[in-house]
Amino acid sequence: MAESDERPRSVPPPSDGDGHAPSSQDDDEAGLWSPPPPGRPRPAPPPGSNPGRPPQYVPRRRPGDLRRIPQLFGDTLALVGRRWRGFGEYALIGVAGYLVALVMLFLGLNALFDGQFFSKIEELTDPLGDSTVDFDAWLESFEVTPTPLAIGLLMAFGLASVVGFTLQDIATTRLALDDVQGREVNANRTLMATLRCLPKIFAFCVAIGLAIGLLGCGLCALLLWAAPVLGILWALAFIGAALVFGPLLAVYFVMVYVEPRLPSPRRWWHLMKGRKAAIWGRVFLISLAAELVWLALSMSLGALPIAPLFGDLIVNAIILPIVFMVVAVAHLLIYADLLSGEESAPAEVESPS
Secondary structure, three states, rough: OOOOOOOOOOOOOOOOOOOHHHHHHHOOOOOOOOOOOOOOOOOOOOOOOOOOOOOOOOOOOOOOOOOOHHHHHHHHHHHHHHHHHHHHHHHHHHHHHHHHHHHHHHHHHHHOOOOOOOHHHHHHHOOOOOOOOHHHHHOOOOOOOOOOHHHHHHHHHHHHHHHHHHHHHEEEEEEHHHHHOOOOOOOOHHHHHHHHHHHHHHHHHHHHHHHHHHHHHHHHHHHHHOOOOHHHHHHHHHHHHHHOOOOHHHHHHHHHHHOOOOOOOOHHHOOOOOOOOHHHHHHHHHHHHHHHHHHHHHHHHOOOOHHHHHHHHHHHHHHHHHHHHHHHHHHHHHHHHHHOOOHHHHHHOOOOO
């Protein structure tokens, strides 16, 4: 009987199908900066990361996978912290538009109410006045005079408020995309590019808003007048569609902001294929967090010794641009995750130059 071979055998190198494969490990265990298996090169950074930053733990994701919700919030705040100077400049644009809109609003209301607006407001905001003002009688005391000047000022109010925040939103989104894709970041150049494309994007956003308003409010009012039952059913259907598709439209507007051509609805729908529920949840949580932060800051800053009406407006001038900035960056990161799964991603994004 032959003697058995007792010599130690060498351990074979790990193969693609063994437990060292990234797909067989949990994302928490197979991070970007975790030690690579023997004989294997360190994996390349995932799309959206910045290789020039100091090494840190980043969970490995396949192209097109959405980053986890805690990481999304963390990366959003980190990006805002890195580019706070550029984002701050854009926020000042939003503040300027908001303040110009307030001036147009006050002047327009004063002209609409035949010069009574400011004197009537003092009746409610004067701390030494009567605290038991009859609000219904106060409203009925206004004399409405819809002059062309009043209508023009009120239209200027709407235009200034929308243009200021839209410009801030577009510039913030474009600058954030330059950062996550590793391109050179230049806040002034990004702002100039935003100004060039603003008329086209603004016209498209206004058209979308009018279409939604006519289909929602306009058609609903018409049906309620002609056939109340159909009007109620249409209102319920429209509200349901808004709840389902509203959060998903955040991705579409990011595409409109950063891509050289208006994206087709078909491409937008295909880009979110298999991840619509995850996108809906992330956008909803981002909106909820923004609302809670805005409410908390408004309540805390609203305690300042300022007249209630003007105090709320001043507080909003400080808070709203910051909230819009953070939300725009979070939406951009979702889009960047989706874009990393497209083979034609580099050709579909507009160059900042």
